[in-house]
């Protein structure tokens with residue numbers, strides 16, 4: 001481990017773009033598979049490690065869906081959520097806005113109230129026992145269409161769990177135009193939720209404009225294609241609309257062909273508030289610390305630069321002012337102690 005890597009490992013961090021099911025590590029999947037012995041997912045650690053070795057995007061979808069198939073009751077949801085927080089604590093992640101897709105679970109027969117109770121129960125336990133503060137982004141799985149949008153908005157607005165801060169839109173972008181989701185975002189925004197759709201990961205800058213104009217996005221998930229449109233980059237910088245950049249995920253999904261060609265440098269050079277995130281970390285063979293290492297290399301950052309990147313995530317988060325102040329101070333104290 002390089003000196004900078006150990007600095008990153010100990011650095012207190014916030015993560016803004018990371019998916020619930022996509023965070024299930026082999027350790028967590030083994031626990032879930034043990035609860036459901038009829039599942040085809042291996043429980044043997046070696047076979048499971050092989051199953052998890054990232055091969056290509058099709059393989060990622062296969063792994064993802066087999067994990068979705070293991071989330072069958074509220075106890076599975078609680079276990080997954082709490083154990084994801086445990087993996088975060090090991091990386092010194094203090095705060096995370098976890099993207100949760102309630103539709104995948106309610107469609108599979110888990111009652112909405114039981115689902116919400118399970119994540120909330122895990123959230124409270126994670127905060128008091130692990131020191132990880134979790135908040136939720138409820139997202140629409142775009143590929144499931146307007147039925148999923150309706151159900152996600154209903155659950156968000158009617159059940160409105162305490163930890164819920166935002167409303168999102170994920171899944172494929174090609175063939176799933178953003179503007180059709182406007183009524184659902186309007187409803188969520190009217191309930192006080194922040195708008196954080198994925199946009200411009202596998203499509204061009206127009207999708208990002210659509211997310212800004214129609215869905216009133218306050219942050220953009222990915223926004224990889226933003227540098228193709230200088231006016232868009234200028235708009236994002238001027239209005240301080242942060243981008244949630246996930247470098248390794250972009251490579252895995254072929255949104256970028258080569259990490260060295262990742263547009264993060266152009267984003268930063270244009271003055272856009274850039275945050276670094278892990279998306280679906282174990283499934284892409286990464287974690288947040290590793291993504292910070294990638295960003296540090298691409299942006300040629302030293303420890304102070306990496307600490308600034310961590311503070312970007314705090315600033316771009318939906319934490320309250322006090323929470324932001326506390327976490328910023330923690331980052332500063334850690335950085336000062338490191339230098340000393």
Ligand SMILES: [Zn+2]
Pocket residue numbers: 017019170198221279
């Ligand atoms: Zn994502």
